[in-house]
Amino acid sequence: MNLTDLGWNSAWEAKFQVFSQQGFSAGRVVAEHKQLYKVITQNGELQGEISGRLRFQALGRGDFPAVGDWVVLQERTGEQRATIHAVLPRKSKFSRKEAGGAVEEQLVAANIDTVFLVNALVHDFNLRRIERYLALAWESGADPVLVLTKADLCEDISDKIEQLKSIALGVPMHVVSTVTREGLDSLATYLQKGQTIALLGSSGVGKSSLINCLAGDELQRVHEVRTSDGRGQHTTTHREMIQLPSGGIMMDTPGMRELQLWEAVEGIETTFEDIGQLAVSCYFSNCKHQNEPGCAILLAIDNGLLNRERYDNYLKLGRELKRIEQKANAKVRQDNHAKEKQRSRYKRDYLSEHLDV
Numbered sequence: 010m011n012l013t014d015l016g017w018n019s020a021w022e023a024k025f026q027v028f029s030q031q032g033f034s035a036g037r038v039v040a041e042h043k044q045l046y047k048v049i050t051q052n053g054e055l056q057g058e059i060s061g062r063l064r065f066q067a068l069g070r071g072d073f074p075a076v077g078d079w080v081v082l083q084e085r086t087g088e089q090r091a092t093i094h095a096v097l098p099r100k101s102k103f104s105r106k107e108a109g110g111a112v113e114e115q116l117v118a119a120n121i122d123t124v125f126l127v128n129a130l131v132h133d134f135n136l137r138r139i140e141r142y143l144a145l146a147w148e149s150g151a152d153p154v155l156v157l158t159k160a161d162l163c164e165d166i167s168d169k170i171e172q173l174k175s176i177a178l179g180v181p182m183h184v185v186s187t188v189t190r191e192g193l194d195s196l197a198t199y200l201q202k203g204q205t206i207a208l209l210g211s212s213g214v215g216k217s218s219l220i221n222c223l224a225g226d227e228l229q230r231v232h233e234v235r236t237s238d239g240r241g242q243h244t245t246t247h248r249e250m251i252q253l254p255s256g257g258i259m260m261d262t263p264g265m266r267e268l269q270l271w272e273a274v275e276g277i278e279t280t281f282e283d284i285g286q287l288a289v290s291c292y293f294s295n296c297k298h299q300n301e302p303g304c305a306i307l308l309a310i311d312n313g314l315l316n317r318e319r320y321d322n323y324l325k326l327g328r329e330l331k332r333i334e335q336k337a338n339a340k341v342r343q344d345n346h347a348k349e350k351q352r353s354r355y356k357r358d359y360l361s362e363h364l365d366v
Contacts, residue, residue: 012037015049015250015258016120016203021079024097028081033094038078040249046074047249048091052084055091063094070114071104072096076250077119077205077260101150103207118207118260121151123199127210127219128155130163130184137322140176140280142209144326148276151207153180154199158215160186176319178282187218196223202256209262220261224253273330281323287315 015037025035036050038057046057057080059073067073074080074096081095103117103124124146128139139155146153155177160166166184173182185192199206200223208216251259278285284306288296292303300307309315 012049012051014202014252014256015039016122016205017079018203020100021097025079025081028095033081034084034091035097036080036082036091037250038074038076038080041074041076044073046080046093048080048082048093050082050084050091052086053089055082055084055086055089057082057091057093060092060094063096071102071116073116075102075116075119077121077207079120103145103149103151103209105145117209117262120205121149121207121260122204123206124149124151124153125156125196125199125206125208125219126153127208127214127216128157129159129214130157130166130169131159133211133214134169136172136176137318138211139173140319140322141326143177143180143280144273144276146209146276147279148273153177155180155182156196156208156219157182157184158187158219160184160191161188175316176280178280185219187215187222190222193222197255200253200255200257200259203258204256205250205258205260207260207262216261220251220259223255223259224251273326277323277326277330281319284315284320284323 012035017035017037021035028035034050034052036048036055036057038046039049040047044059048055048057057074060083063073074093078099079097080093081097082091082093084091099119101121102119103121104114105117126139126142126146128134128142143153155173157166157169157173163169170182170184183192183195185196187193208219210216249261251261253259287305287309288298290305291298291301292305293301296304296306298304298306306315306320310317310320
């Protein structure tokens with residue numbers, strides 16, 4: 010892979026110009042393993058490590074490189090290593106809250122053109138989960154596409170499609186099977202040279218099998234489908250980029266058993282655009298959509314024009330995002346307080362050492 014194959018263009022060249030004048034080179038992160046990065050440059054593949062300055066200046070995990078990032082490098086080609094000094098401004102990123110109780114951003118993928126939201130048509134088919142994925146995909150800045158797998162096992166595809174049309178407004182949908190190869194040709198338009206596509210979905214929905222079919226090779230290990238529930242098993246354990254024969258770049262990610270929101274206000278508004286449009290028609294401009302007369306949302310629910318579960322999920326995601334924002338703000342205040350105490354201690358120690366006070 011060279012930089013052009015990886016998506017390098019005049020826009021990235023313009024962002025890199027100031028670093029180029031300082032003698033740095035550019036590369037793209039194609040894999041990450043515990044803060045060691047596989048980086049592709051014009052001189053080939055190098056192992057990248059974070060500079061001390063970048064590590065010191067980072068305010069959170071989102072400031073560190075992620076798979077898909079274009080980075081500023083000082084190469085040591087004789088050692089096949091490089092030091093990463095900066096991350097070029099991203100055009101898109103897919104983030105979620107770190108799993109568990111920590112209030113941290115987990116950057117899943119960066120500089121994506123298209124997000125394939127991979128969902129199985131059988132057993133694990135869940136509209137509410139898909140709404141959650143859509144909210145984060147729209148927030149990322151990339152274009153979401155629903156890829157519906159295991160069509161060979163589904164007997165009510167038309168019904169599933171109709172359900173999805175009511176929640177995935179304007180989002181392209183493709184029904185595929187990696188067993189019969191049904192629908193795979195329809196994905197070709199997204200897989201052009203220099204285009205980056207991220208696959209996102211729950212464990213066992215068939216992401217690795219899809220990559221193997223599109224690549225024409227057994228690049229990703231897959232497990233047999235369990236007969237008990239028709240689900241595949243989790244196989245991908247880290248993020249990496251794979252170049253396809255078409256020239257497109259596919260980014261696989263580990264299956265997400267837990268997908269919590271992170272900075273998804275606009276994504277929620279886009280995903281639930283129909284609810285926002287209904288709210289504009291409420292009689293009162295400050296309508297709470299509870300029991301007010303003339304509430305367009307409650308009327309739509311009563312008339313069957315808006316699914317009650319969809320509206321409840323919209324409220325649930327809004328509450329979840331608000332809680333995360335509150336916790337994140339509290340953490341920022343706590344971190345700032347700790348930094349201020351550290352500065353004061355350094356200042357006090359310095360004065361004690363150098364001045365007679």
